[in-house]
Amino acid sequence: MITGASSFPSFCFGSRILKQKHVDLKFLLPNFIITRRSLWSSSPPATSSPRFSAELIPTSVAPRSLLPSVSPSSISHCQIIHSWIIKSGKYGGFGFVGDRLVATYAKFGRLDYALNLFEEIPHKDLVSWNSMISVFSQRGSLRDNLNILRRMRSEVGLGFNEVTLVSILPACAAAQALDAGECIHGYAVKTGFCIETKVVNSLINMYGKCGSVDAACRLFQAMPLKTLVSWNTMVMIHAQSGFVEGAIDLFNSMRRASIKPDRVTIMTLLQSCADLAAERTAKAIHGCIMNSGFNSDVAIATALIIAYAKSGGLDAFHDVFHELKNPDMIAWTAMLAGYATHGHGKETITIFNLMVKEGLEPDHVTFTHVLSACSHSGLVVEGKKYFEVMSNVYGVEPRVDHYSCMVDLLGRSGLLEEALELIQSMPIKPNAAVWGALLGACRIHNNIELGKEVAERLFESDPLDPRNYIILSNMYSAAGLWADASRIRALMKDRGLKKSPGCSFIEHGNKVHRFVVDDRSHPESEKIHARLEELIEKMRRIGFVPKTEFVLHNVDEEVKEGMINKHSEKLAIAFGLLVKGEGMPIMITKNLRICGDCHSAAKFMSLIENRIIVIRDSKRFHHFANGLCSCGDYW
Template identity: 65%
Template structure:
């Protein structure tokens, strides 16, 4: 080009930015200023900041911020919005907040940006407070605001808050927005209210593939494999073409329900019929399904047949199967692979230690724990959460921090006594410590799920289910306890662990004990006692 004006240079800088090439964006910027002495405008800065954000180039982002400050562009709202987003993505929430607070008149994008970066960084409660301030400032929310708020609701797990946001969406006339409705149904599914998810889906006029897949994911995480298959068939009949994400959730639903035959069929036809190449997630679902069903050899053969190198998720699924079925030899081999792939993931060390402990190989278990200590790896402590009165209560094992802990423990003792009369026997094999049986029973009786159940029975009305969230997998004894409590107390208990939901009603769990060590179902125990 014989003549290159500012628009020409901005187009070049923007092109490099969209490719994620920070170096070429900055190089073009420097040439623009040195060769032709052209001064940048807000478009120039936004392009460079976007490139820095996408590529995680914090030093270059700081330099761009400094230059924008020097030439007076921090008075441009769009530039500041881009910087807020950049610092939020980098985890520098304090810098993002300082930029926002210094703005004389933040616009809708400014508010959306600062609310979003709080949610992204795990401060969803502060994000909700900021949204209230935004409303008080007279700024009307849009689609982006609502999507961010719903993501915050999912993180907080507060059911009443999700209902409130749902009401706001309706009052703002945004419920017909397909993106908002899809996120809303996902939030309801993640909070244990699958019926509410289906109601939202049913109100959609023309749900797209993402909406269908989100609903399918809800069925999967709740363990309703048969329903997921029926829903998938309906989706195909409606002319909606499934993609790789759809098949990931479909196979996951089969895995959560132990539907081996069905999963094998869908894994085969996903490419032959629908043209979807199997990806890592699909193989992970199949390995998990085969492993949990006890087909460890078949799972290993499938891994060896993969066209790509298996990742830690694949090997982790097989290691967990080795833990369930006590396969020490294969477990040790798989654990060594995981230690090489991801030496900082404490879960793999814990699983191998548990395999050894379950087999009574205390010395080997101790060696694994010593290796964890040597590598400064910490075990993530188990905790359970339950909502009451617009507040989330957190419990850990043996927790006595609650003001009413004395009443909670009394209720728990009363529950254990009642369920023991119904046939419950503490499953102390889940206490993987070399201690006396009496000590094991005491340790297992104070797990966080049990404390949350006792608290819920004390404060939540009999007409409402107890909805509990666990940050780790629910142990077999807590699973058995929840079944018995649902029977003797005539209450529905819903526990979401890190993998799926368990719906306990009348002594039964929706997972059919597929995700725990099989035990006698409470009603069969009652019949035996009778």
């Protein structure tokens, strides 16, 4: 039997550990003595010294009992335990301890130590190999993981078990290595591990992260026993893959299956509700939060505030915030962001002042929301004030985002020259967002000359962003400069750039309905188009004139009217009028900025139908009521 470290001449890494100085063990011994008192063969050695070394650990203590009883908090602490294990002469008989040390070294970021120790473990069992696979997986090192798997098979002839598969699949997911993941899947099928729920959950996650959501769905549907982890994984991969409607559908299926959601489910779903402005689903999740006892969780409450704010529920997110006993900085910031997005500049400033009064120190994110609120509300004087006090009073130096907000504020107010001067005086290099804010202002105020100059800068600094080309092309089209507009669009085509298609979303009947321009795919398509035509005819009778200048094609006026009347927002509003009860607000989300004609049409529709219509576009909220918009036509 091996009895000492001298029996391991190849343990050069262990030798280096032994040569290191003794480190104070005062942090280790109290917990060790309390939890393992029965393991001492005799009373602890008496000492008057306040310092302890590895020799003070009794040699009769089994190494496998030492590591669970102490939690090393640094590399040096880990090395103390390591050196004692070697000196105890019990290193070779307890592979478990070596595995724990490998994991601990890796935890503290010393992969070199972990690798050296792993290579010097004399009798590596499957647990040892799995420990190293787990280490590489946590670091996202797929190549090293695959090498370990190869060595397992070729050097020692070990097969994989459930832990091996669950450990390596996250590395495939992180690297988006679908081919490697499919090979692991094939092995799992061949060896019968696909009956293990944990393995299937890991496979679902891998396929989802690799973009193969259909494969993940097939695995999920075939599971005989779907755990909460299975449901959470499916919800998460749908949300992260952009299939937000699917995530919400899964949540509804969970409820029908009597699966109680946990914190992970709720946080993921609230983000999905925020993305699609699904207020009804947010309210259902709010009910789950109350029933599950998560109402005191500040992080969940903050996510709920954001979901309500992005779903148009101003009163709801205000109530959630005021139910918090001790809102933190993130919760206050969520409130600021909510009011800013809705264009409530004065309310945003009020919240800011309350936050400061509560003793919280505003940071750069806080001021970004305050300046954004001023921009959306046309509060030029207030915006300038807070831009100055952020550095003079609170010591927050302006960043690019703050300059972008100020350029947007000045530009929207028609102060284009002042906005340009601000850019030119910036102590930091302006980025595409800053120049893009000025280009947007040039579009609003039809300043083609300055717009052309700014666009050229953007084409050089950010040549792959199609939005800049579209804005300049739209400016040319609105001015009747069709040749210039065609030239810009041809440039887009040459560079392989495409405009994102506009689409609008509306929630109804536990489902999110999606519309694109002239959409005929909806089951109620005929009724929707008929309702829209009826609505447009009523609007014309009271003076509505389509703004055909927003049709960016050189075609006849009649054709322009036909094109603009079938925009996705209008179809979504018509659908909302068909399915929503009398007097119920209509909430719509648009992935792009609302066009001027749809903005004008929504005001008329709100007047004719005596209905509140809320549209959240890519920049802000528009609340239409009685023929007016909350933005004051300032967007």
